[in-house]
Amino acid sequence: MARRPSTASVPSMRRSESSNGPSTPTATLRKLTPNSRRPAATRLPDYDANLEPDELFTKHTISEVKFVQQQLRANADAKQEELRLMVGERYRDLLQASTSIISIAKSSQGVQSSLAEASSSIRRQHEPPVQKKRTTSGEANDVELQMLQQLSAHIKLLLDTPEHLWRMMEKRQYYTAAWLFLLARVVHRALLEDGEDEEESWGSYDIQVANQFPLVTRQWEIVSQFRSQIIQKATMSLREYLLSPEEACSALVTLHLLESRPLLETLSVLLSQRARILRTMFSWPSPVASSSTMPTVEQANGHAPDQKPAASAREIRQATHAALEAIARTVTTVHTVYHPSDSSKPLISQVLHHIQADHAKSSGFQDLPHELQLTTQSLLHTLPSSTHFAFLPDNLRLYKPYVDLHSSSTSICPSSLEERLDQWFQKAVGDLKDSSERWVGELTAVKDVWNVRTWIRKWLFAHSNLKPETLRLVSSTLDGVYRTRVVELWEASFVEAEQAFRQRLTSALESLKDSTIPLTDKFITDFLFQSPPLPGSQATGVVSSPTDAAMDKYQSALRKRLVGRTRLLDEVLAVLENCVGVLQRDLAFISAGAGHDEILSSELQRGYQSHSETLFSGVYEVLESCMEQGSSPEGIDNIDDMVLLSRVTNELATSSFAEFLVWERPVLDEFRQRLRALHDKMIDRWRTCIVSQILERYLHAPSNRDTAGPRIVLPSLAPSPSLVCCLVDLSNAIQRFGVREDVDMGVAYTAPTVRLFVEQFVDGCNAASDNATLWNFLFLRLFVDRWSSESEDWKGIRDRLDMKLQEVAVTDDLRVDVEQRVWQYLLRTQLLFASMLPFEQAGKSPTDKLASLLSLGLPEKSSQDEYKPAIQLAKPSPRFGLLLVSSTNVGSATVKTVA
Numbered sequence: 053m054a055r056r057p058s059t060a061s062v063p064s065m066r067r068s069e070s071s072n073g074p075s076t077p078t079a080t081l082r083k084l085t086p087n088s089r090r091p092a093a094t095r096l097p098d099y100d101a102n103l104e105p106d107e108l109f110t111k112h113t114i115s116e117v118k119f120v121q122q123q124l125r126a127n128a129d130a131k132q133e134e135l136r137l138m139v140g141e142r143y144r145d146l147l148q149a150s151t152s153i154i155s156i157a158k159s160s161q162g163v164q165s166s167l168a169e170a171s172s173s174i175r176r177q178h179e180p181p182v183q184k185k186r187t188t189s190g191e192a193n194d195v196e197l198q199m200l201q202q203l204s205a206h207i208k209l210l211l212d213t214p215e216h217l218w219r220m221m222e223k224r225q226y227y228t229a230a231w232l233f234l235l236a237r238v239v240h241r242a243l244l245e246d247g248e249d250e251e252e253s254w255g256s257y258d259i260q261v262a263n264q265f266p267l268v269t270r271q272w273e274i275v276s277q278f279r280s281q282i283i284q285k286a287t288m289s290l291r292e293y294l295l296s297p298e299e300a301c302s303a304l305v306t307l308h309l310l311e312s313r314p315l316l317e318t319l320s321v322l323l324s325q326r327a328r329i330l331r332t333m334f335s336w337p338s339p340v341a342s343s344s345t346m347p348t349v350e351q352a353n354g355h356a357p358d359q360k361p362a363a364s365a366r367e368i369r370q371a372t373h374a375a376l377e378a379i380a381r382t383v384t385t386v387h388t389v390y391h392p393s394d395s396s397k398p399l400i401s402q403v404l405h406h407i408q409a410d411h412a413k414s415s416g417f418q419d420l421p422h423e424l425q426l427t428t429q430s431l432l433h434t435l436p437s438s439t440h441f442a443f444l445p446d447n448l449r450l451y452k453p454y455v456d457l458h459s460s461s462t463s464i465c466p467s468s469l470e471e472r473l474d475q476w477f478q479k480a481v482g483d484l485k486d487s488s489e490r491w492v493g494e495l496t497a498v499k500d501v502w503n504v505r506t507w508i509r510k511w512l513f514a515h516s517n518l519k520p521e522t523l524r525l526v527s528s529t530l531d532g533v534y535r536t537r538v539v540e541l542w543e544a545s546f547v548e549a550e551q552a553f554r555q556r557l558t559s560a561l562e563s564l565k566d567s568t569i570p571l572t573d574k575f576i577t578d579f580l581f582q583s584p585p586l587p588g589s590q591a592t593g594v595v596s597s598p599t600d601a602a603m604d605k606y607q608s609a610l611r612k613r614l615v616g617r618t619r620l621l622d623e624v625l626a627v628l629e630n631c632v633g634v635l636q637r638d639l640a641f642i643s644a645g646a647g648h649d650e651i652l653s654s655e656l657q658r659g660y661q662s663h664s665e666t667l668f669s670g671v672y673e674v675l676e677s678c679m680e681q682g683s684s685p686e687g688i689d690n691i692d693d694m695v696l697l698s699r700v701t702n703e704l705a706t707s708s709f710a711e712f713l714v715w716e717r718p719v720l721d722e723f724r725q726r727l728r729a730l731h732d733k734m735i736d737r738w739r740t741c742i743v744s745q746i747l748e749r750y751l752h753a754p755s756n757r758d759t760a761g762p763r764i765v766l767p768s769l770a771p772s773p774s775l776v777c778c779l780v781d782l783s784n785a786i787q788r789f790g791v792r793e794d795v796d797m798g799v800a801y802t803a804p805t806v807r808l809f810v811e812q813f814v815d816g817c818n819a820a821s822d823n824a825t826l827w828n829f830l831f832l833r834l835f836v837d838r839w840s841s842e843s844e845d846w847k848g849i850r851d852r853l854d855m856k857l858q859e860v861a862v863t864d865d866l867r868v869d870v871e872q873r874v875w876q877y878l879l880r881t882q883l884l885f886a887s888m889l890p891f892e893q894a895g896k897s898p899t900d901k902l903a904s905l906l907s908l909g910l911p912e913k914s915s916q917d918e919y920k921p922a923i924q925l926a927k928p929s930p931r932f933g934l935l936l937v938s939s940t941n942v943g944s945a946t947v948k949t950v951a
Contacts (some may be wrong), residue, residue: 056230072708090658118532161299166840176370187245187662202445203259206239206242206547208437209236210243210272211235211271213236213275214274214275216435217232217233221285224289225302226282226286226289227426229306231309231431231453233275233279233282235428235451236344238448239448244261244512255795282306282310283307285814286306290304290321290325290326291329293326293378293381294381297379297385297388298421298424300385302424304318304321304400304425305424307321308404312738313461314460316465319464326382327479327480330480333375333487334375337363357787365500365501368491368504368505371487372484372508373507375484375487375507376508376511376512377516379477379480379484380512380516380517382480383473386469396419401462402417402419406420406426407426407455428448428450429450430452432444432449477572481526489537492533492534492537493537496541497541498641499638499641501538501541502538502642505530505534509531511653531652535656536659539656539659539663541661542638542663543663546660546664548631549631550670552669553624553670553674555810557675560620560623561678564620564693587599587602587605624696628709629709638659642656660713661713665723668723676730678693679730679734684818691738691741691742694734694741695738695788698734698738701727704727710723739808740808743809743812747779747813749777751816770827770877771827771877772828779885779888780884786802802888803845806839806888807846807849810832810849813828813832814849814856816854825860826860827859827874828859829856830857830867832853833853833857834874834875834878836890837850878908880908880911883906889907
């Protein structure tokens, strides 16, 4: 904006214009507005720009004045337009700024006039009278100069105090700020109040500070407002748990000096402020800033989130660490500040004694931190222009805030200190326990929970600086929280395992009804003889080098085949085994971690054992409910379902994973006893069903029933086809049931099955006097003889067979001959009926390879049939000569192969 030239600059302007041309208003206007036009006949004479309006109207006509007015107005509009183009949208702000400048100029003129009036008033005053005590003019001038220097030092200290207080509060030097505030208050009183000694008063030098320096009063009004600010900031600083004990002590001394709080109340202030920051820490989310806890856009707009993100182990660890550090540092700070040590007073008492001590004579504060050894002289030396404050009197430079060391407000009872601290500590630990339970509730893995516990425990014992009894209390409290959470996770895994077991078992039973299911998934014999794919083999036939993972998978598949773990059986049992595997890994991780505690491990084991008993009860109820399902009144009636349920029950009763879940032997024995009883019940139902189905299929059918007719005279060479079919089906059923894996199990389950079959077969057949009946009864008698040596339960069925044989009317020679033939028939078919016979060793030589396969011995060679070895019936392959096969005796024939 163009500035209007002042009156003094007009002549110089006029001189500069006279050199370039006529200096007339018309020329000036024409120069400013070159495009403006006026009538050619009108020409204004020269006029003075400083003329008053009256003189202007006197010297010029009305038309000339109007023309000048129009031209000036056009010039002003043009300048406004130029300003608008120049400043753009900020034109209004520029106008306002120009208005403000004008008002400031008016205010400045008012100040100048006021100063001129003040100057004239001072000049009109009389000279001060000469004091009588001043003997000489030189000495009087020195004393007056000294007094003025003291006065200036007082006023400068008062004027600089706000700036120094702001700087000290920014540096968190609240103790220093409080000292400076108290010193400024004393300075203010020294300025306004006359001393007791008239020679030392300001009035003795004819200085009226209140009247002559009203700035002192106004400045004190500004300084006095800092008292509440210092108190507030010092109180708020106590919330910072990272404060050192020395910094906390300086803040507490500040409260004692400015508010006259007793030391016991300052302790309450400290504990209350720390309690507030702990409440903030205990609130969720954790106080640790992380990306997962930052509010989203929807949360910022006021929308509730759909789901709160789960906190990570790192966030929970940091939140727990921050709360524990706040508690530990608070306890340490209280003991350092208020609790006396063995050889010295409490820190806050040392500071109060240092305030009132005579530092010229005292030297017992060497242990006091340097920042707490504050004096007025050290304070003044740290201020700018400290040399100017040397003119202050000694009573100000040696000023000390008053502290009554013998008052009850400056002392604290140790019992009251411990009582208040203990109450605060118990409350803080209780809140920490509640918050920790909520925090670790976000964790879903035992490893994460225990990692948090290990890290916190390590920090507690290494860096908390708590007393042993306090440390044990905090550690046991947090261990209880983590132990409870770990047991809860195990309980949840047990519940999930029970539900998954029920679901898998039900799904497996439903899949058995599907006719397209492979036999390898249902029966052990089909599964055992199916080889798993070799590791590294591909569909293209190219064999690559197997990896360790592939070999482990291959070995696992071989082990499952050896123990008879079919796919359906493995899917059902894998649920419980995986649950136990996770529990084992968790316990191994807990035992191998740092800070392992045997007592805590025992408590964890007792905690999950009660829930494992619930798991066992749930598994038993699932098996029992599945067994009771079916169309028959007795429950399940499907053979395949019975086989699967019995296998599952037997695996649960004999496996070792139950021993890991239950350590109490009576509970484990009771669980296994219940499972064995359920398994025996299932075996009895299976035995009854399979025998009934076999006999119904071959003997009780209308086409196979005995009919009246002539006796068969020709001797029979084998048992009846119906009996052989029944025995073959029964042998296959026993093999598929899978009870021959263990010899003892085979004796316990196969023998009752064979006995039941013989009983029902004998009861269902008529004792006809023919060779077929004789063959059948004698053949069954051989099975009974094989089992009769194992148990006394076979005596009754043996007697019944003997009675049936007596009813068959045959000669003794025929019976003896048939018995020999039946024995040879059994020797030849012993592999076919091996699952129905007890395991026996024929007593052959250990070098005889067939002795281990044919436990009843080798059959005799028939004189009518010539034995032909199988090797002579097939042409040997090209690689057969590379096989190392030894000579084998089969009967009386010898098979020789090329080595």
